[in-house]
Amino acid sequence: MTAPxxxxxxxRLLAFASAMILFGSSLFTRFLAAGPLGDFIGQRLRSLxxxxxxxxxxxxxxxxxIAxxxxxxxxxxxxxxxxATTILRxxxxxxxLIIRFSLAVLLMGSCLMSPRLGLRTVAAAGLLLVSFAFSGHAVADDGARGLVHRGNDIVHLIAAAAWLGSLVPLLPCLAALRRPELRAESYAALRNFSFAGHGAVALVLVTGVVNALLIIGPPMNWLTPSLYHILLLAKIALVACMVGLALVNRYVWVPRMKSDMAVAARAITHRTVAELLLGLGVLALVALFGQLDPG
Known part of the structure; x- marks a missing residue:
């Protein structure tokens, strides 16, 4: 891999991670944690x-x-x-590149204008993520196949941002369980997150498989000994670990919150942090994928 x-x-890693945090956090506070809980989460996450x-x-x-x-x-x-002018125009x-710059400025302005995340931040962060579907391997396909590839990439990026990005506000939501005045809202937000998370994870998995099929063909090709395929298998392993942690949180620790809230909340917090770290590893691999030949 060259220096550029x-x-x-x-x-790409920094842009992916940042946009996903903003997208997922905005979705969470706008639709899952309204009212005082949303304000509490917003204050906790303001610096981030x-x-x-x-x-x-x-x-x-x-x-x-660099490009x-x-x-x-x-x-x-x-x-x-x-x-440079010719390349950009x-x-x-x-x-x-010009469109991404405009969206990043819009995103920065949206975050500065209001202390509470809202639909403007959702839209700006989402569009910034979508812009990456129009570069990399997706643009190599023409016609109907190209449209399917880019459309699949868009859904994959948005679903991944909804899943991974929403884990960030989930942490202060869990902390809010210790506050009696926010406990009921926090429980409701956790239930809503669990329901929405199933859909986001399912979309990530389905579109991820479709993306791999479009780029390198049937699964028997995935074991080809090349750097791209090795990184693809590493990504699959990391995503599988993330799904495993999410399932343990949902079906082991969430039900235990009724009997021992403190222990369950602590266990969910630890596994959520682990999911975030694994997710960062996945984003790093995705950022590398765009620079490698899948052949």
């Missing part, structure tokens, strides 16, 4: 939200010169008069 490719992978928005903007801005150098072939070529990848 490594730089783009790092920028601003940091995520700033990181998304920095990552998208840094991606512009231009990669497409130009070298930084010497990229510095020639008119080369005349290529699909260049125009997507």
């Amino acid at each position: 490719e490594a730089g783009i992978a790092l920028c 939200i601003l940091l995520a928005a700033a990181l998304a903007l920095v990552a998208v801005v840094a991606m512009v010169p 231009v150098i990669r497409m130009a072939g070298s930084w010497h070529q990229a510095m020639r008069p008119g080369i 005349e290529t699909i990848s260049g125009r997507m």
